[in-house]
Amino acid sequence: MGPVLYHGEPNGASLTVLAALAEIGLAIPCQPIDLLAGARHALPGIAEPLAIDLGIEGEGPVLVIGGEAMTESVFLAQYLDELAGGCGLQPDDAYAHWEMLMWCRQITERLSPAAALLGNLANSQAAIAAIPADELAALTGSIVSDDLRARWQALHDGAVDAAQVADSEAKVDQAVGRCEDKLADGREFLMGAFSIADLVTYSWLAGMELIRPESFAAAPLTTAWLARVAARPCVVSALALAKTAEPLRSWAPGPEINRWG
Amino acid sequence: MTEVTLYHWEPNANSGKPMLALMEKGVPFASHYIDMLQFDQHKPEYLAVNPQGTIPAMTHGSRVLTESTAIMEYVNAAFPGPELMPADAQDRWRVRWWMKFMDQWLGPSFSMIGWSVFVGPRVRERDPEELAAAIERIPLPERRRAWKKAISGDFSAEEMAESRRRVALGVAKLEEELGKRDYVGSDQYSLADINIFNSTYSLPLSQPDLASKEKTPNIMRWLKRVYEREAVGKTWAMGKTDMAARYSLVMEGII
Secondary structure, three states: OOOEEEEOOOOHHHHHHHHHHHHHOOOOOEEEOOHHHOHHHOOOOOOEOHHHHOOOOOOOOEEEEOOEEEOOHHHHHHHHHHHOOOOOOOOOOHHHHHHHHHHHHHHHHHHHHHHHHHHHHHHOHHHHHOOOHHHHHHHHHOOOOHHHHHHHHHHHHOOOOHHHHHHHHHHHHHHHHHHHHHHOOOOOEOEEEOOHHHHHHHHHHHHHHHHOHHHHOOOHHHHHHHHHHHOOHHHHHHHOOOOOOOHHHOOOOOOOOOOOO | OOOEEEEEOOOOHHHHHHHHHHHHHOOOOEEEEOOHHHOHHHOHHHHOOOOOOOOOEEEEOOEEEEOHHHHHHHHHHHOOOOOOOOOOHHHHHHHHHHHHHHHHHHHHHHHHHHHHHHHHHHHHOOOHHHHHHHHHOOOOHHHHHHHHHHHHOOOOHHHHHHHHHHHHHHHHHHHHHHHHOOOOOOOOOOHHHHHHHHHHOOHHHHOOOOOOOOOOHHHHHHHHHHHOOHHHHHHHOOOOOOHHHHHHHHHHHHO
């Protein structure tokens, strides 16, 4: 079986990887799957499932190469860039590369779990709550990761407390603040040149503009940057793969909120 | 060559990662030992280097670098010496995946157990007022909460059980991985080995129910191979606490 990229609607982690693939132009077949139906946990032809079974990103895309499931959107974007021989999505300079990695880690550790929680509460929780008990049991039974299963169950049960929501809103505000600071010197993209940092930040922040506009009210630089990224051909191509009218409102259970430290 | 300075605690967990990476690359560096148990990392002289008050940190000329795994990637890319990332793109992905798995999922569980049995009890022996003042100096709110919890021994039974579950599962998955490849994520010694070794080197001693010659032969073979590296010996010689004594004990058990 040849390589396949299984992905959800172009939002969050799936958007990052679809846009990276469009940017590098390699002909890897893409297969849309219904994340909210649990399709990510029933993929065919996987001999090495570890990265799905214990992945941290939640319901992100899965690239299957040689029977090995590969996950985590930032690393998949790096992989695609390197597979193509380096097509400019990562800085060459070691220090600039360190800065990009640090930025991406801030986004995936802090913004992604927060955005996923708010996005799911606004757009997916009703659908998850409506899954009949026997179907939900079958779905969650197919999830190997105990902590990802618990996040599905919490959304189904409405067991999300106000403190978690407030913490997530604060993290979205902080991410916007960080973008605003970074863009203050007039740079076009977050690291100067367009990079994976723009893809991953856009992928988690663009949907927040729809459900938490107040975070962006005093952030003109960030709003203009979001528009610039949205106009990049690779992002346009990725968004064009959407099966729904508003892909940036499409969410599935995401990464865990840091449990310690 | 521009001078490198590393601010670090013991050759263990996060501090041990850039120490060992620099040793493997053969990069000379000035060592600044930051005594975590004395809260050196929150004192003004260190906050002038890294305002977030986290260790380790590294300076290279005028550049300041933080976050142990990202520092290692910088060290590998910025300096000549043995290559610590595999050449194959899929192997590189796997090395990164394992490092994230350790840094964000498994490591915090190791850390919670380590803090509850080692750091917390040691620090609690000190004057409560001095401790309260030390906590107030911590710049990051998350770290402040974490230290408060560690010092007061305030981990719930549920949290500790989840950490133990993760450690047991993570060790089992590492055993499987090392049955497939010579090293973590590839057949070449890499940053993933340096990362994971620094949190697992004492497992046969601290958690013999999880890691032993009988239960985890692949891990034991890998540990032995990494233990025997010259750079590991040199890095461990920089330790100042009795943690260093544990290394030889584990080594005795492995051979």
